[in-house]
Amino acid sequence: DSGVTQTPKHLITATGQRVTLRCSPRSGDLSVYWYQQSLDQGLQFLIQYYNGEERAKGNILERFSAQQFPDLHSELNLSSLELGDSALYFCASSSTSGKAGELFFGEGSRLTVL
Amino acid sequence: AQSVTQLGSHVSVSEGALVLLRCNYSSSVPPYLFWYVQYPNQGLQLLLKYTTGATLVKGINGFEAEFKKSETSFHLTKPSAHMSDAAEYFCAVSEAGTASKLTFGTGTRLQVTL
Numbered sequence: 001d002s003g004v005t006q007t008p009k010h011l012i013t014a015t016g017q018r019v020t021l022r023c024s025p026r027s028g029d030l031s032v033y034w035y036q037q038s039l040d041q042g043l044q045f046l047i048q049y050y051n052g053e054e055r056a057k058g059n060i061l062e063r064f065s066a067q068q069f070p071d072l073h074s075e076l077n078l079s080s081l082e083l084g085d086s087a088l089y090f091c092a093s094s095s096t097s098g099k100a101g102e103l104f105f106g107e108g109s110r111l112t113v114l
Numbered sequence: 115a116q117s118v119t120q121l122g123s124h125v126s127v128s129e130g131a132l133v134l135l136r137c138n139y140s141s142s143v144p145p146y147l148f149w150y151v152q153y154p155n156q157g158l159q160l161l162l163k164y165t166t167g168a169t170l171v172k173g174i175n176g177f178e179a180e181f182k183k184s185e186t187s188f189h190l191t192k193p194s195a196h197m198s199d200a201a202e203y204f205c206a207v208s209e210a211g212t213a214s215k216l217t218f219g220t221g222t223r224l225q226v227t228l
Contacts, residue, residue: 002157043204043218056215090157103216105150105157 003027004106006091012112018079021109025072025093031055032074033094033103034066038087049074081113116141118205120219128227133177133192135222137205140186147188148206148216149179158204164188175199200226 003026013019025032034046036059045058049068060066063081068074078085088110092103121136139145146165150158162173169181175198179190188205205219 002159004157042220045215045217048215058215092157102160102163103158105159107155107157 002104002106004091004093004104006089006106006109008109009107010110010112012114013081014114015081015083017081017113018077019081019111021076021078021089021091021111023074023076023091023093023106025074025091026095026104029093029095029104030072031094032068032072033092034060034074034076035090035092035105036087037090037108038084041087043090046076078111081111083113086111086113116145116207116209116217118207118217118219120203120205120222122222123220124223124225126225126227127195129197130194133190133195133199133224135190135203135205135224137179137188137190137219138186139188139205139207141207141209143209146208147179147181148208149173149177149188149190150204150206150218152202152204152221154201161190161203195224195226197226197228200224 005024007022030051033048036044046060048056052068063079066076088108090108092105117140119138148163149161152158162171164171164181172178177192202221202223204221206216208216
């Protein structure tokens with residue numbers, strides 16, 4: 001158990017819909033990272049937050065947005081969903097702002113868009 | 115831009131045999147290198163990392179990797195495979211000094227047979 005909790009574990013929705021994925025980092029970790037894992041793209045870094053502020057941005061679509069709340073949990077919002085958004089979305093946390101510390105990954109949220 | 119190439123999407127070894135998973139990286143700045151393991155239906159777990167210093171790094175579960183700058187390689191090895199090692203292994207690179215924007219390889223699925 002990494003200590004990172006993601007909900008929901010599985011989600012099935014239709015094209016055009018909007019979903020919210022939630023992540024609770026390990027106790028005390030200030031950084032939250034979101035990654036997307038798909039068969040064709042592999043593991044892609046989406047975005048990082050540190051103590052409520054956006055710290056780094058990767059290949060995140062404009063239809064996607066994220067935030068980190070004062071209690072440090074984070075939400076990834078995916079809107080106008082397309083078939084190609086079907087993937088496993090991982091949240092990871094670390095205790096640092098981006099130094100080469102260990103990332104602790106949750107078990108992921110599997111999104112299926114029909 | 116950074117990238118990693120993992121040679122072989124599937125590797126099969128017998129129990130007790132040597133495990134060798136290959137990773138080559140490309141980076142314009144000194145890299146930090148990582149190996150992560152993903153067991154079925156779980157998130158990624160850090161096996162080991164190279165930042166600075168000793169080029170031979172030891173990780174969990176008997177795995178080790180050697181950073182070879184001249185060959186731009188960071189291959190993962192284990193002297194004797196165990197059935198419990200069956201999983202997917204990801205090599206990743208980041209710019210020195212940061213764990214954000216980890217760039218992952220496409221993964222190598224390790225199968226261990228009796």
